[in-house]
Amino acid sequence: MRVLIVEDELYLAEAIRDGLRLEAIAADVVGDGDTALEYLAVNEYDAVVLDRDIPGTHGDEVARRIVADGLPTRILMLTAAGLLDDKVRGFEIGADDYLTKPFELRELVMRLRALGRRPAEGAPPVQEFAGLTLDTFRREVFRDGRYVGVTRKQFSVLEVLMAARGGVVSAETLLERAWDENADPFTNAVRITISSLRKRLGDPWLIHTVAGVGYRVGEAGPVDDTSGP
Incomplete structure (x- = not known):
């Protein structure tokens, strides 16, 4: 499984990346929406861990572009916006899952694995x-x-x-x-x-x-x- 982490708090992004690698999940890190779109255009990712409030192209627009371009990449929004309306909006934009900060790395890993068990091709667990x-x-x-x-x-x-x-x-x-x-x-x-x-x-x-x-x-x-x- 390969994941793109889109998070402008570098220490958090690197902590997530290192934790995912320990679980045999390859992960790349970018800190803004523009770079995220560049990576998504040239690499194939199973999932993107996407912060919504990021520099450059907003996280919501990144999600919209993933959906509009028909990419098989699953979207897990990881954000401090935890109100019900925020979550509803995230799913309306195209999120496949939504996790609020603060969070436990173990839960993030489990959610990513769950997304990985149901990719666009429908590969069984x-x-x-x-x-x-x-x-x-x-x-x-x-x-x-x-x-x-x-x-x-x-x-x-x-x-x-x-x-x-x-x-x-x-x-x-x-x-x-x-x-x-x-x-x-x-x-x-x-x-x-x-x-x-x-x-x-x-x-x-x-x-x-x-x-x-x-x-x-x-x-x-x-x-x-x-x-x-």
Whole structure:
């Protein structure tokens, strides 16, 4: 899951970002509405944590633009405006959820996960494919009924691969979806994470390399030492 945090109080934005990363949620931070619209135009986000009263383009207008442009990004308004009329207005503008300040980070994480379980494509909270079961709410992975312990980053990568339902996912897409904007495009982090994830899932491998293209989840096959596209 990848989230955009739009919050002009930098210390709060960074605290949210760091907390989300601990929950395997990649997060980018911007402090004004104009920059938020720029990020939304070039990156694909599952959700945006949106403060309404921000510099530049107002948060309400950012929400309207997301809806008007038909983006699949879910909108969670995070604001000090807690009156019922404020909440009603937020939902009328296009918010999918509304959380008032002060708040508990744990609740924010749970709300984001809930939004992530019902994206525009309708992906179920529990995904099953090629003998793998991935529970996005409990953050658990099973292979043929056997629990597999994975790291937060490995889970994020597997989540993207599972959503493709056997389709090929490029290393660039994995880097964009499972890491944040600060990831080095020339890093070998994707290859290393895929390699370690294969070992966690066990033999025979379920994550296959499509040479020069990317990776896909498929039926169990022979161990292949090809480490990247």
